[in-house]
Amino acid sequence: MSTTTPTAAEPTTPVGKAADYLDQRTKVGVLTKQLVRKVFPDHWSFMLGEIALFSFVVLLISGVFLTMFFEPSMALVHYENEHPASMQGQLMSVAFASTLDMSFEVRGGLLMRQIHHWSALVFMAGIVVHMMRVFFTGAFRKPRELNWLVGTMLMILGLLAGFSGYSLPDDVLSGNGLRIADGVIKSIPIIGSYTSYFVFGGEFPGEHIIPRLFTVHILLIPALLLALIGVHLFLMVLNKHTQYPGSGRTDKNVVGYPAVPVFATKMAGNFFIIFGVLALMGGTMAINNVWNYGPYDPSPVGAGAQPDWYMLFLEGSLRLMPGQTEIVIAGYTLSLNVLVPAVIIPGLLFTFLFVYPFIEAKVTGDKREHHVLDRPRNVPTRTGLGVAFLTAFIILALAGSNDLIATHFDMSINAITWAFRILFFVGPWFAFWITKRICLGLQRKDRELVLHGHETGRIVRFANGEYIEVHRPLDEHERWLRVNYEAHAPLEIEPATDARGVRRRGYKADRRWQRLSRFFFEDRVEPVTPSELEAAHSHGEHDELEPSHGSPELVSGSRSVEQEH
Amino acid sequence: MSANQNPQGPSGDLTPHDSEHGALVQADRFPDPGVHEHKPRLTDTDPRSAKRNERLIALLFVISALGTIASLWAYFAVRPDGTTEGVRLSTIALGVTMAISLFGIGIAAVQWAKTLMSNREYTEERHSSASSAEVREAVAVQFKEGAEDAGIARRPVLLGSVGLALALFPLTIAVPLVSSVGGDWNVSKFRHTIWGKGVRLAYDPSGRLIRAADLTIGSVAHVIPDVPAEERESHHWITEKAKAVVLLVRLDPRDLKRDHREGASHDGIVAYSKICTHVGCPVALYEQQTHHLLCPCHQSTFDIADGAKVVFGPAKRPLPQLPITVDDEGYLVAEDDFNEPIGPSYWERLK
Incomplete structure (x- = not known):
């Protein structure tokens, strides 16, 4: 023994012996050395991604339970079981019958179905809010652009996972959803009809779609999701987590709690809390009671039927497009009324997500690594674009519920649809403009605070009769939070011709990037510099720098702590 | 890993700028004040508070264990009788007890980490993400x-x-x-349904035949082609039905402005394909006063009295019309198949 481990002391405890056994064969010590006390920054918004991750774990656990009882077959049977009474003797697919069976005959089966469905909704919601956090804080900047791409692909896979699972019970509601999907597929030019046959194994609905979706739902997509989640987390550990700006946080360090014990314990606790919330939802909130809809039949359809929330934007997009846009070219039908809302609009939305980090890197000309997050106000154009994107998404989702809005508020569906058609174009533009203005306003407020301090409400009267309010200067931590950022300026490019008057290649492309860069950084608020603060404190120069601010300030020496973060 | 240390220089946080613009004015920047001083929590300074939290955390773990036991009790004691109410009760009992079991562990762990484990922050250095030149x-x-x-x-x-x-x-x-x-890849099946000359109209889903005289003005019927009952239990039927469903309305002949297909109606009775020309939902909502037919999926609206033309929404084309007449026994019967593909548009629809 001592010949193989010359340096280590002989382990005596059982744990030590086990570790020694493992390490002699795997060198696992090298890996764990890096991980056990690895530092993770702490912030509530870093839990959003965990919501998605842990919902996925719950999806796997509840999903395994469901596969034990679900039969993905479209063979037709008459329902034999006693309950639910409304379904007795009805002709239905084996898939639908086994869904009823696992809900009514398997104890805890309905709970698992409902937990699974709620987890899927929360999984997608977790992904979306996590993406919002990453976007608005600029966490996608170098070196994390690739992980942003992985994350965006995870989001799209999540959509597919949700849609394929939603369709499995073979009920009327999901069947009509599949039929809409078939209509969308058929609208694809040239290959649409054949793609429909490819998916359904013949004409809609055929007898293959449920088994095919089952394989997609329980094998292909989960395998891809697991692999990409692995890549996502590996890159997160490799790059080390980003941290919010603050005193002592730099691009060269990471400040936080060690993985063992604090971070790991909090993370494990978070898992159980999220699982608990999902169990509570699954136990108390009914979802997708398919026996109320009945087995799939091509004839009936329910009014006020909405897809799961993450599909609403597609539904709304389909509802808004006017029908006149279906055109015929040389005898071939081009259904732009379906193609544009169901393929091109989501295509544009996803393309924006995929390319944004690279566009921003190009217009800033910034090639450095960034590990300290941006405060959203300090990047007004990005924040504005993000809010505009969300506005478009939300308008489409609301448009997907226009029938419910019409019936709940007793309004004309036609008027609502027209309002959303206009809002889809005006809303994001307006949201961008107002968000950018708010960001610039907040930045100016920060400047104001740094230069003049907090208002104390303490009024002092001088001997000469002048009244002033005492301002208390920010402490160094408060100040650092407000000055520790960079206001990017628009790109500067080389001139069109060189010294000898020869036209430079690539000038036009540079010029276009410069224009885009101007759109981003034309309006900006620079952080306060020490000399500006100096000037603000000395009375004479102060009036020159800040002509809008009339009264001189008395800076009191009060050092009472008023932390904002 | 090192315990907290303040960064060295005034701008020790910034790597050198390698783009031509915005070179940093190194001198005119505020210095980083360094991480906040560590402030002890109540549990760090007051042993009684620490003890209290320890007891609380232990209690939460015990609550979790009790939740698990309650969950087992719920499984064996709250047996669903198979009715919807029974299943509902069992689901609530199992779900709530499971949630208690999970919340106990989760909240206890977070409380432990927040109050009793060291809350001293550490600073670790980052290294460049790139490999070295060597x-x-x-x-x-x-x-x-x-x-x-x-x-x-x-x-x-x-x-x-x-x-x-x-x-x-x-x-x-x-x-x-x-x-x-793709099966036989024969996409020309989109063009045909099982309707044809002499096929009788039947109520969906009962299969009862429809006598023209039984239809009062303003009445609506969901219609399928009349086929033997055993065929309606085959899989083939669902696919055929998906194309063949028809919505039949009897209008006052004076209200009927025109047919979509010349002479397809019979005495004010019109039969239109129920499959929307937008993306294929069943168009099921009929508004008797306006003769409008609304698709509940995307709100395409068709005017039944005016050749089923689109009056609102994302569909472009009118619904295809089934030509109908009455046979010798007074039953409604189709005169022909649809003369155009039903349902959503596709590339070679007109070829």
């Missing part, structure tokens, strides 16, 4: 040596042939798959 060079040399060992540069024939073989072999899987995955 490593890159070594890798480049390795690849170069590998390529030389393989002799790729000297043997272009091999490079071409390996590319050919690799590009072709997936066909051994793709061709059998693609040839079978």
Whole structure:
């Protein structure tokens, strides 16, 4: 023994012996050395991604339970079981019958179905809010652009996972959803009809779609999701987590709690809390009671039927497009009324997500690594674009519920649809403009605070009769939070011709990037510099720098702590 | 890892700027004040508070264990009798007790981490995400040596042939798959339904035949073609029904402005395909006063009295009309199949 481990002391405890056994064969010590006390920054918004991750774990656990009882077959049977009474003797697919069976005959089966469905909704919601956090804080900047791409692909896979699972019970509601999907597929030019046959194994609905979706739902997509989640987390550990700006946080360090014990314990606790919330939802909130809809039949359809929330934007997009846009070219039908809302609009939305980090890197000309997050106000154009994107998404989702809005508020569906058609174009533009203005306003407020301090409400009267309010200067931590950022300026490019008057290649492309860069950084608020603060404190120069601010300030020496973060 | 240390210089946080604009004015920046001083929590300074939290955390774990026991009790004691109410009660009992079991662990763990584990922050250095220049060079040399060992540069024939073989072999899987995955690939089936001359109209889903005289003005019927009852239990039928469903309305003949298909109506009775020309939902909502037919999925609205033309929404084309008449026994009967493909548009629809 001592010949193989010359340096280590002989382990005596059982744990030590086990570790020694493992390490002699795997060198696992090298890996764990890096991980056990690895530092993770702490912030509530870093839990959003965990919501998605842990919902996925719950999806796997509840999903395994469901596969034990679900039969993905479209063979037709008459329902034999006693309950639910409304379904007795009805002709239905084996898939639908086994869904009823696992809900009514398997104890805890309905709970698992409902937990699974709620987890899927929360999984997608977790992904979306996590993406919002990453976007608005600029966490996608170098070196994390690739992980942003992985994350965006995870989001799209999540959509597919949700849609394929939603369709499995073979009920009327999901069947009509599949039929809409078939209509969308058929609208694809040239290959649409054949793609429909490819998916359904013949004409809609055929007898293959449920088994095919089952394989997609329980094998292909989960395998891809697991692999990409692995890549996502590996890159997160490799790059080390980003941290919010603050005193002592730099691009060269990471400040936080060690993985063992604090971070790991909090993370494990978070898992159980999220699982608990999902169990509570699954136990108390009914979802997708398919026996109320009945087995799939091509004839009936329910009014006020909405897809799961993450599909609403597609539904709304389909509802808004006017029908006149279906055109015929040389005898071939081009259904732009379906193609544009169901393929091109989501295509544009996803393309924006995929390319944004690279566009921003190009217009800033910034090639450095960034590990300290941006405060959203300090990047007004990005924040504005993000809010505009969300506005478009939300308008489409609301448009997907226009029938419910019409019936709940007793309004004309036609008027609502027209309002959303206009809002889809005006809303994001307006949201961008107002968000950018708010960001610039907040930045100016920060400047104001740094230069003049907090208002104390303490009024002092001088001997000469002048009244002033005492301002208390920010402490160094408060100040650092407000000055520790960079206001990017628009790109500067080389001139069109060189010294000898020869036209430079690539000038036009540079010029276009410069224009885009101007759109981003034309309006900006620079952080306060020490000399500006100096000037603000000395009375004479102060009036020159800040002509809008009339009264001189008395800076009191009060050092009472008023932390904002 | 090192305990907290303040950064060295005034701008120790910033790597040198390597773009031409916005060079940093190193001098005129505020210095980083460094991380906040560590402030002890109540549990760090007051042993009684720490003890209290310890007891609380232990209690939460015990609550979790009790939740698990309650969950087992719920499983064995709250037996669903199979009715919806019974299943609902069992689901609530199992779900709530499971949630208690999970919340107990989760909240206890978070409370433990927040109150009793050290809350001292640590600072760890980051290193560049890139490999060093030496490593890159070594890798480049390795690849170069590998390529030389393989002799790729000297043997272009091999490079071409390996590319050919690799590009072709997936066909051994793709061709059998693609040839079978779409069934018979005969997309011209979109054009036809099982309607035809002499096929009687029947109520959906009962299959009862429809007598024209039984329909009062303003009445609506969901219609399927009359086929033997056993055929309606086959899978083939669902696919055929998906194309053949019809919505039948009897209008006052004076209200009927025109047919979509010349002479297709019979005495004010019109029969239109129930499959929306937008993306194929069943168009099921009929508004008697306006003669409007609304698709509940995307709100395409068709005017039944005016050739089913689109009056609102995302559909472009009118619904195809089924030509109907009355046979000798007074039953409604189709005169022909639809004369255009039903349902959503597709590329070769008009070919």
